Amino acid sequence: MSISIGILTHSTNPRGGVVHAMALAETLCAEGYNATLIAPDETGAGFFRTPRCPVWCIPARGAQSLPALVTQRVGEVRQALRSHSFDVFHAQDPISANALADLLQEGRVTGFARTVHHLDSFDHPELAARQERGFMAATELLSVSSLWKNILQDRHGRTAPVVGNGVDPAKFSPHPDKQDSALRARYHLPADRRLILSVGGIEHRKNTLLLLEMFLALCQEQPDIHLVVAGGASLLDHSACRTAFDARLRASGLADHVSVTGPVADEDMPAFYRQAAVLAYPSAVEGFGLCPLEALACGTPVIVPNAPPFTEHLSGSDVLWCNPDQPHSLLQALREALSPESRTHFLAAGPITARRFDWRSVARRHLPAYRRLAALSGIDARAFGDLHSCPK
Numbered sequence: 369m370s371i372s373i374g375i376l377t378h379s380t381n382p383r384g385g386v387v388h389a390m391a392l393a394e395t396l397c398a399e400g401y402n403a404t405l406i407a408p409d410e411t412g413a414g415f416f417r418t419p420r421c422p423v424w425c426i427p428a429r430g431a432q433s434l435p436a437l438v439t440q441r442v443g444e445v446r447q448a449l450r451s452h453s454f455d456v457f458h459a460q461d462p463i464s465a466n467a468l469a470d471l472l473q474e475g476r477v478t479g480f481a482r483t484v485h486h487l488d489s490f491d492h493p494e495l496a497a498r499q500e501r502g503f504m505a506a507t508e509l510l511s512v513s514s515l516w517k518n519i520l521q522d523r524h525g526r527t528a529p530v531v532g533n534g535v536d537p538a539k540f541s542p543h544p545d546k547q548d549s550a551l552r553a554r555y556h557l558p559a560d561r562r563l564i565l566s567v568g569g570i571e572h573r574k575n576t577l578l579l580l581e582m583f584l585a586l587c588q589e590q591p592d593i594h595l596v597v598a599g600g601a602s603l604l605d606h607s608a609c610r611t612a613f614d615a616r617l618r619a620s621g622l623a624d625h626v627s628v629t630g631p632v633a634d635e636d637m638p639a640f641y642r643q644a645a646v647l648a649y650p651s652a653v654e655g656f657g658l659c660p661l662e663a664l665a666c667g668t669p670v671i672v673p674n675a676p677p678f679t680e681h682l683s684g685s686d687v688l689w690c691n692p693d694q695p696h697s698l699l700q701a702l703r704e705a706l707s708p709e710s711r712t713h714f715l716a717a718g719p720i721t722a723r724r725f726d727w728r729s730v731a732r733r734h735l736p737a738y739r740r741l742a743a744l745s746g747i748d749a750r751a752f753g754d755l756h757s758c759p760k
Contacts (some may be wrong), residue, residue, distance in 0.1 A: 371742055373403040374454035376445065376464035376662035380409050380425065382416040382599065384635060384658050385485045388512070388533060389460045390419050393533075397421040404454070406464075408441050417460040417634040417642045424452075434605060435494050442466045442498070456741045458734075460485070461481060461720060466500030467511035472505065479507030481737050484516050485655035488573075500524075507744070508737035512656040513677035531734060532681070534727035535661040542636050542715055547639035554636075555629055557643075557678040562706060563592040565644035565668075567637075567659045568651075569599050570628065571608045575650040577613060582699040583648075584620050590706065595626045598640055641666035646705035650690055650698050654678070660687060667715040669705040671698065685713070 373396060377389040389405060391408040396403040397420065405419050407430035415423065426448040431437035445467035449457075457480040459465035468480040482503050490496040503509055503526065511517040511528040520528045552559050560747050564583060570576045576597065583595045617623050632640065641647065647663035647670045660670045664687070674689040688705055691697040704710055740750075 370402045372454045373456045376406045376459045378461035378463045380407050380415045385460045391727045395727040408444055435492055446470050455747055456738050462499045462502035466498050469505035479741050481508040482506035482512040484608045485512050514680050515676040522706040532730050533658055534725045534730045535665050535722050537665055540662045540665035547636055551639045551643055558594050561592050562645040563643055564595050565647050566597045567599050570613045572609050573653045575652045578695055579648050585699055586702055587622055597628045598632050624737055638666055641668045644668055661722050661725050664718035667718045669710045669714045671701045
C-alpha cells in the first residue's frame with residue numbers, strides 16, 4: 369500500500385522552511401515513501417532548484433498588500449487541495465496550514481501536521497490571527513528546535529516534538545567545484561579581499577544592521593575585507609531595514625566594500641561558503657539555523673549568537689560565538705574568524721560537526737505523527753514502517 373504524503377510550503381524561493389520541506393520530501397521519496405512537495409508559484413518558474421521528488425506548483429497571483437496576499441494564497445491553496453487527495457497532509461507555514469484548517473472545518477480532511485520553524489511578530493491583527501490559527505488548528509504539531517517547542521508549550525499549551533534539521537554533505541563540502549573559480553567574477557566580488565558572508569538578506573530578524581556596524585568598524589583595522597549579503601527572497605516587507613542599511617552604508621563612505629547580491633542560484637551556495645572567510649550569522653530570531661550547518665560542512669568558520677536555538681545543537685568550538693547583548697562581541701568574533709588558525713580549525717572540524725545532522729534522522733522523527741494522521745483516515749498506520757524497513 370502506497371500512502372501519499374503532501375508536504376506544503378509557502379513559496380518556491382530558497383527560504384529555510386522551503387529548504388526543509390524539500391529535503392524532507394526528497395528523503396522520504398528516497399526511502400520509498402510517496403511524498404509530494406507542494407507550493408504556490410507566482411512566477412511559474414517552479415522551485416529554486418529541481419527537487420528530487422514529485423512536485424505540485426499551484427498557480428498563484430500577486431496582491432497589493434501582505435494581508436491581501438496571505439488571504440489570496442490561502443484561498444489558492446485551499447481551492448487546489450479540494451480537487452486532490454493525500455493520505456497525510458503536512459504544512460510547513462501559516463498559509464498552507466490555514467488552507468488545511470479550512471478544509472478540516474469543511475470535513476474534507478481528517479487532520480494535518482504543522483511544523484513551526486519560527487513565529488513572526490505581526491502588528492496587523494489579521495496576520496497575527498492567521499499565524500496562531502495555523503498552528504492551533506493542527507492535529508499534529510512539530511518544531512525544529514527546543515526553543516520553539518518550549519514557546520509553543522508555555523505560551524499556547526501545544527506539544528510540538530522537535531524534528532530538527534539536516535545538511536547534505538554531498539552538496540556542501542570543503543572540496544571546490546567548477547562554480548568556485550568563476551563565482552567572484554559572476555557576482556562582481558573583488559578578487560583580492562577576504563569575504564565576510566551574510567545569508568538571508570537584509571532583515572531586522574537577521575541583525576543585518578548590527579553586522580554592518582561591526583563590519584565598518586573592522587574595516588578601519590583590516591581594509592582588505594568585503595561584506596557580502598546574499599539571499600533575501602521573502603513575502604514579508606523588509607524595506608525599512610533595507611533603507612536604514614543603505615543610508616548607513618552611504619554615510620560610511622565604504623560602499624565599495626559591500627555587495628548585496630539578492631537571491632543567488634542554488635548551485636552557487638556551496639561556492640559562496642567556500643569563498644567566504646567566515647559566515648556571520650548573528651540572528652536575533654531564528655528557528656534553527658540551516659545556513660551555519662551548510663557553511664560548517666564546507667569547512668568555513670561560522671559565528672552565531674550564544675543563545676537558543678544555536679546553543680541547543682552546537683557547543684564549545686563547533687562555532688565562534690557572539691553575545692546578542694554585547695554588540696562588540698561580534699566584532700571580536702569576526703577578528704578571531706579571520707585568523708589563519710581559525711580557518712585551519714574549521715576546515716577540519718566543520719564537516720565533522722555538520723555530519724551530526726542528517727536528513728534521514730529528521731525524516732524518521734516525522735513518522736509517529738504521520739502514523740497517527742493516517743489512522744484518522746482509517747489507514748493501517750503500520751504501512752508507514754520506519755526508515756529501517758521502508759516500503760520500497
